[in-house]
Amino acid sequence: MAERKHITLVYQYNDDWIGGTYYIQNIIRALNLLADDTKPVLLVLHDMNSSVDVIKDFGYPYIAFLPISFKLELHKKLLNKFSRFIIGKKMFKLKLPDAAGKNVYPLASNMSNKNITNGYYWIPDFQEYYLPHFFSKLEVYTRKAINKEMANANYPIVFSSKTAAADFDKFYPGNKNKKRILSFTSFIDNRYKQIRLETLQQKFNITKPYFIVANQFWKHKNHFVVLKALLLLKEHFPKFQLVFTGKESDYRNPGFFSSIKKYIQENSLQDQVLSLGFIDRNEQLQLMANAVAIIQPSLFEGWGTVAEDAKALNQFILISNIPLHKEQVQENCLFFNPEDEHDLAKKMLLMLQNEKTITSINYTALQKQFAEQFIQLFDK
Template sequence: MVKRRRIALNYRVNYDFSAGIVIYIQNLIKGFKLLEDSLQPHLTIIYTEDSPIQEVKEIDYPYIDYFKYKPIRKNFFTKAINKISRETIGTNILRRYSFPSHADILYPYFDCDENFFLKRRYYWKPDFQEMYYPQYVSQVEYSYVVENMKRIASNQEYTLILSSQDSFNDFEKFFGPFRNRVKILRFISLLPDISQLNPKQVLMKYGIDKKFFVVSNQFWPHKNHRLVLEAINKIKEKHTDFVVVFTGKQSTYRDREYFSKLQVYINNENMKDHVRFIGFIPREDQLVIMKQSVAVIQPSLFEGWSTVIEDCKALNQYVLVGDLAVNQEQVNKNVRFFNRHSADDLAEQMDNLLTHPVKTESAPYDESIERFKQNLIDVFELEHVHS
């Protein structure tokens, strides 16, 4: 009889908070499904009222159950009882009902009263942008990241999963020497089937009737949308027949005026004819739009491992990306790099593609999928529990 690793996946997210994390967890489940049956772990999905749980159910993973996460209502009584119990027996008596304590691994690990029994903790840190751009996060968030990373680095029982060698270098730089285990899990994009969608109808749906580039980033300050607008401004007189399409929710808790400041710039520079904001759209539509574009633009000032770049690799689509070390680690075909601080450089690259369109080089994605499958086996030690 097969003994399966039991993994609880932390899916307490939604698209408003981070579309990237939602897709990351879904791709993990799709990746586990690609493994041979004897290696597939049993999954418990921890979700909340706002989590897109139906999308997980549609993956139809064979060994799975679900746990709806509800925080304890904290009042004077529960706080007093739990304070006494922690002092006497080391844990809280009052907990959530039937928390999934049977898991071998909770990933990504999060702290709550019921997790004391998990000595082996699998944390995830996609990148260390807070260390380079502390101005884009609150002091509370920055302090939490620093203290949490120090705590992880000091405990040999803990595992930290990173998404790139570049992130590993940063962890070593800021928090080394470390005692914890570190593993690298380079995620991929396992895309939904878009072959039945009519590209012309999708473009018409969003009023896209010119040659276009697309930017598919959340509207967070470090995503560097302003640079793209400045590049558009530099070539809009030469190329009157193109537009840049921006997808994604037009809000962020990190800078609530971020999107409005972009709009002010567009209005002041008379750029409305070259910019199209289409908001948060179905993923299938987003992928069709990316595939039909002149190129996808990924201008971020910082990334851990870009979902957008991975989507482009899976779609075999051309991409213009900022010159981050992690981007150069991630992609080497159908790509041009630009100085992420230079609107002139990006404008030149866009001008070149509009003037001299390029054909993408064939780059099969199968090898990436196979590496990801083996990566899942190694990181979660799936072979170790099978006889």
């Protein structure tokens, strides 16, 4: 048997961006679908605050864990702040331990690849160019500076979509970077089915057919268009509810969730809107699976976890017609203009009044394809 590849994964739990955490978990779950003789040996580098118990539960047979610190010394961090403004890049970067080996993913912008021969950085999207008003001026500058540094240094980069890869070439023309596209999949086992829907309905006071929006309360996720569509339908079709799940804070726009609550109160939508917060993943999945439809109103995505969840669940999704979503979703969907609540209301009414037809998707095949494409990143 050929020698197994050795691949190092960089893992940090971050509930401010839970999608990034699930991303690494799903790589490991995808690799576990491969034939045993093609499974690589994995080393997971993680910080002290990131529990790896959930990864251990996956039962991946060839895996080890190495806790490290991802923090630079204070004086180096301070010097980096000045050097980015003066020379356009950081003076100091984190050197990963030699145990990381040669195949590492994903390298972060604060990590050096000097001792890594086959490591990739990851850029999910270029939201700062399309929605700069949702960021502070400093964050826009920082994100652009990081990407420009990657372009100038010819770092190997993975993009989650063809859309993002095309954006990189658009915003950094003439770049010579080695570029790869790796579109991730979701992983959903049957544990969510063991939770009785009736139990969740009682727990969360769900008393009517419902739509679900499973996004963190970030401004670009565009929750308001769904509330405005609900308001249009309220007079004519009041017998349904709208369920929100997700962390109720946005570090970039701290007052955003308060504005959501204010809108709900001012328009007397309390009886139809439920915000459940950050709930158990399997409870969320059971609610998604039994909704009239999932709604994904986002103004921008890199490669959306919610859309992948809908595909994995064989559930219907009403989804904004941004270019990325059109690349990502082709079945069991209706697209709508994310700036037009009338368009969304019309699509919601169609779902409420008509029996939906679901096309079965062989999602396991997509998961295996994801695993194979990931391993191919590290071919010689």
